[in-house]
Amino acid sequence: MREVKFRFRSVWWMHQVKMIDFVKKQVLLSDWDYRDIETGVLMQYTGLKDKNWKEIYEWDIVRYLGYNYEITVDTFHWVRFMLGKDQLNRWDAQSSEIIWNIYENKNLLE
Numbered sequence: 001m002r003e004v005k006f007r008f009r010s011v012w013w014m015h016q017v018k019m020i021d022f023v024k025k026q027v028l029l030s031d032w033d034y035r036d037i038e039t040g041v042l043m044q045y046t047g048l049k050d051k052n053w054k055e056i057y058e059w060d061i062v063r064y065l066g067y068n069y070e071i072t073v074d075t076f077h078w079v080r081f082m083l084g085k086d087q088l089n090r091w092d093a094q095s096s097e098i099i100w101n102i103y104e105n106k107n108l109l110e
Contacts, residue, residue: 004044005055006044009101010035015029027042043058045058048079050096051094051097052097060098060101061098
């Protein structure tokens with residue numbers, strides 16, 4: 001069973017999420033601060049790790065076989081490795097490495 005975890009990108013920092021309050025539309029962050037969900041971006045943990053055992057989250061950029069793939073999670077919680085409009089069909093954790101996420105370095109996808 002996949003572990004359900006989120007991180008939150010605020011204007012300045014990336015935080016681990018301790019709790020999500022969907023009624024108040026707030027997140028409790030790892031620094032014990034509450035933020036409105038609309039002030040940042042929630043990123044879901046995919047359940048996958050790269051070759052360095054770093055957790056891969058939605059919107060991370062992963063280098064695999066010399067290409068940079070954007071990680072997305074669809075409405076059915078399927079993890080997709082996207083290179084432009086092309087989707088990677090196979091993935092090997094030992095050959096992949098997180099290099100950043102799209103909110104901190106979007107130009108890595110170009």
